Amino acid sequence: MKDLTDKILKEIKSKEIKPISRNLFLLKNYGFWTMTFLFVVLGSLSISLLSYNIASKDWDIYSRLHESWLGFIVSSLPYLWIAMAMASLIIAVLNFEHSKKGYKHAPIQIILFSVAVSLVLGLGGYALGFGQQIDNFVGETFSSYSTVESQKSATWNQPDKGLFSGVIQSAEKDTFRLEDLSGRSWTVDFSAADIRGNTKIQPGVRVKIVGDISEGSNINAVSIRPWGNMMNGRGNGHGRNSQ
Amino acid sequence: MLCMDKDINKSDEDLVTLSIARSEYFSVLIHRYERRLWRYISRLCSCSDQDIEDLLQEIFIKTYRNLNDFDSGLKFSSWIYRITHNEVISHYRKLKARPQSTDFDLGLLPDNSINEFTVLLDKKLDKPRILKILRTMDLKYKEVLVLRFFEEKDYNEISDILKKPSGTVATLLNRAKRQFRDKAKKLNIDF
Numbered sequence: 001m002k003d004l005t006d007k008i009l010k011e012i013k014s015k016e017i018k019p020i021s022r023n024l025f026l027l028k029n030y031g032f033w034t035m036t037f038l039f040v041v042l043g044s045l046s047i048s049l050l051s052y053n054i055a056s057k058d059w060d061i062y063s064r065l066h067e068s069w070l071g072f073i074v075s076s077l078p079y080l081w082i083a084m085a086m087a088s089l090i091i092a093v094l095n096f097e098h099s100k101k102g103y104k105h106a107p108i109q110i111i112l113f114s115v116a117v118s119l120v121l122g123l124g125g126y127a128l129g130f131g132q133q134i135d136n137f138v139g140e141t142f143s144s145y146s147t148v149e150s151q152k153s154a155t156w157n158q159p160d161k162g163l164f165s166g167v168i169q170s171a172e173k174d175t176f177r178l179e180d181l182s183g184r185s186w187t188v189d190f191s192a193a194d195i196r197g198n199t200k201i202q203p204g205v206r207v208k209i210v211g212d213i214s215e216g217s218n219i220n221a222v223s224i225r226p227w228g229n230m231m232n233g234r235g236n237g238h239g240r241n242s243q
Numbered sequence: 244m245l246c247m248d249k250d251i252n253k254s255d256e257d258l259v260t261l262s263i264a265r266s267e268y269f270s271v272l273i274h275r276y277e278r279r280l281w282r283y284i285s286r287l288c289s290c291s292d293q294d295i296e297d298l299l300q301e302i303f304i305k306t307y308r309n310l311n312d313f314d315s316g317l318k319f320s321s322w323i324y325r326i327t328h329n330e331v332i333s334h335y336r337k338l339k340a341r342p343q344s345t346d347f348d349l350g351l352l353p354d355n356s357i358n359e360f361t362v363l364l365d366k367k368l369d370k371p372r373i374l375k376i377l378r379t380m381d382l383k384y385k386e387v388l389v390l391r392f393f394e395e396k397d398y399n400e401i402s403d404i405l406k407k408p409s410g411t412v413a414t415l416l417n418r419a420k421r422q423f424r425d426k427a428k429k430l431n432i433d434f
Contacts, residue, residue, distance in 0.1 A: 004296060005273045008303045012266050017304060019263050022311040100314055103406035 029100075036095040040117060043088030045134055046081050047122025052131025053078040056148045058225070061210060064161045089118055152227075156208045157181050164188075164209040164219060165227065171201050178209070178219075186217050193221035255319035263310050273303050276320075279394075280327050286389045287331050289378065294334075302330050321403035324394075328386070328404055335382060376426045384419035391416060 011017070062072035096102050096110045105113075125131065132148070139147035156165035157180060166180035174191035188209060190201065199207060206227040211219045251271060253261070261268035277299060284295050306326055313322055377385055390396045390404060402409045 004277055004299060005270050008273055008300055009266065009270055011300065011304060012269070012307060017308060019310040020308055020312070025312045101316075104402065104408060106408045106410060 032095065032099070036092055036099070039088045039092040039095065040114070040121070043085050043092060043114075043118045044121035044125055045130065046085035046088060047118055048125035048131035049134050050078055050081040050085055050131075051123060051126035052135060053081060053148055055126075056152060058155075058208070061155075061163065064163060064210070065155070085118070085122075089114055092118075153181055159213060162210055162212050162222075164211065165207065167206050168201065168203050170203055176201055178207070184217070186219050188219045188221050188224075189214070190221040190224055194223040196223055196225040199224050199226045256315060259310055259313050259319060262307070266307070269303075269307055272306075272319075272323075276323055277303075280323070283324065283327060283389065283394060284331055286377075286393060287382065287386055288335060298330060298334055302327050305330070317403055318400065321396075321400050324390075324396075324400075324404040325406065332382075372427075372432050376423055376430060376432065379426045379430065380419070380422055383415065384422045387412065387415045388419045388423065 057076055059072075059076075062069055066072040066075065093107075093111055093114045096105075096114060097107065102110065135147050136149070138145050139150065153165070156163050159180075164178065164180060164186065166178045166186070169177040169179055169185070171177075175187055175189050178186045178188050180186060188211070193209075193211070195201070199205070201207075201224070208225050208227055209219065209221050210223045211221040214220050253271070255272065255275070258268055258272050262272060280299060280302065281295055284290075284298055290298075302323070306323055309326075313319065377388070380388075387401065387405070390401045396404065398409045398412050401407075401412045405412065405415075407415070
């Protein structure tokens with residue numbers, strides 16, 4: 001055995017083998033954790049965007065857009081952000097597992113912890129409006145990306161399906177005049193309509209309407225809702241700038 | 244050897260710090276672990292003395308190069324066993340592809356370990372039969388039995404060596420015992 005010790009020491013000396021620098025390990029460690037942190041942030045932002053996307057959908061109008069509820073869900077889910085959130089989560093979990101102490105925890109614990117952190121940060125980010133900001137930013141950066149606002153505009157500009165949106169020009173007791181996204185004017189009878197959320201029927205307010213064309217440019221409104229998300233009131237649509 | 248006798252009593256962790264500054268101190272660590280690691284490797288794979296020596300040389304040099312990465316929250320023995328485990332795993336396929344040149348050294352299994360092992364399995368078996376069964380076992384099960392009963396590591400140490408949660412170590416150990424019994428039956432060893 002003494003031979004082996006001598007052999008190893010000789011090899012270390014002859015090949016001038018040195019311990020790898022501590023700083024290199026520190027750098028590797030910091031790099032590893034920075035990458036993990038970035039993936040957690042990316043996953044959280046994806047969840048913010050996913051939440052914003054889902055919360056902005058008017059799930060109750062599916063019957064006017066699709067024959068089945070399932071078809072509506074399948075065509076409405078934001079797959080890009082679901083994939084991004086899942087990929088980020090998987091990479092973050094793998095990173096945690098391969099960290100120095102990661103093996104001490106069962107994989108299920110690491111997965112649950114990562115999901116919980118991503119959900120808390122993601123939903124927190126959504127509540128603070130990051131989801132909408134990122135969606136707008138991505139839309140401005142990539143022309144091929146369809147923002148939630150543009151999808152919503154397309155959905156709510158289908159008179160043949162009874163879906164309208166626009167800005168109230170003037171209001172009376174049971175009717176108001178609406179100018180839609182294409183600049184067309186409508187007279188909306190809302191006497192029998194369900195006014196949802198905090199919708200205010202007054203000039204300058206942007207609204208979404210479910211209804212039917214009675215004749216020419218007259219609409220019998222079934223329900224009127226604010227342009228923005230009813231859950232958190234974001235983008236409540238006052239004025240034309242909200243478009 | 245340049246190290247003094249007083250260095251022999253230093254802790255592993257102190258020797259790691261000293262070895263970073265002067266490679267001569269590393270000889271104390273090599274001296275302290277070479278026999279144990281030799282036994283550990285020989286229990287995991289039936290390879291020649293020359294193969295084990297080459298493997299040990301690689302392990303100690305790798306350990307030396309990575310001394311600055313040693314986490315003081317870990318026992319040095321767990322760390323060097325982990326490096327050995329990784330090297331054996333990566334070497335295992337090569338060894339498996341070759342004809343097995345040597346057999347287990349029966350003397351490598353101490354009697355007290357044999358006793359503890361057989362008592363835990365509720366059966367009395369002699370060394371040759373234990374070794375015959377161990378030789379047929381999957382590496383992952385054989386390794387956990389070797390670490391627990393022949394290297395006398397506790398669950399936390401095995402967890403640190405194999406980089407698996409303690410709960411998984413307990414599960415592995417139970418499955419290993421089950422496989423040991425199954426293999427014994429297949430080999431017609433009265434068990």
